[in-house]
Amino acid sequence: MKKTTFASAILLAGTTLTALAHGNATGIVKERMESMMVMGDAVKSVTPMMRGEIAFDADALREAARIFQAHSGTALTEKFPEGSGGKPSEAKDAVWQEWSRFTDLAEQLATYARGLEMAAGNGLLAGGGMSAGSMMGGGSMMGGGSMMxxxxxxxxxxxxxxxxxxxAFNMTTQVCSACHARFRAEDD
Known part of the structure; x- marks a missing residue:
């Protein structure tokens, strides 16, 4: 579960920083920041369940998955029109330079979010401690070829x-982490 905790921490930190940046953002940049914040809030709402800190609620996880679906794929990429980089945007120029890779990750998030919605009824892994990376035969997807x-x-x-x-939650949030690592600028 350490990978889930790490991925969740990255997303939660991103949500906080995005909230601070909203003050100067307008138009499509503000819209995409708000979209990212909604997804971050969805992660935040179910992370305690994934950690075993609160009772598992399949319906709450399904709702989070639906939020990811609503803000991924084309709904995400259309919020990144050419020329919408630069401050206060946190998007790196790599978004547009590597557009195909960016859109692949947005579509992967949509696919994995659909899977997450289906997996909600499966409950948590008995005994805990196994990550999606180990289920896949080792290695984190974060630096792996298929994600990036x-x-x-x-x-x-x-x-x-x-x-x-x-x-399934871990796999889904790893897509977010991979995209942020490659396409989101760090704060100065």
């Missing part, structure tokens, strides 16, 4: 949906 290099090795929503809910 396109959809060639991407799992299907059905594959994700067959996982325990916490593993």
């Amino acid at each position: 290099g396109g959809t060639a090795g991407m799992m299907s929503a059905k594959d994700i949906g067959a996982m325990p809910a916490d593993a």
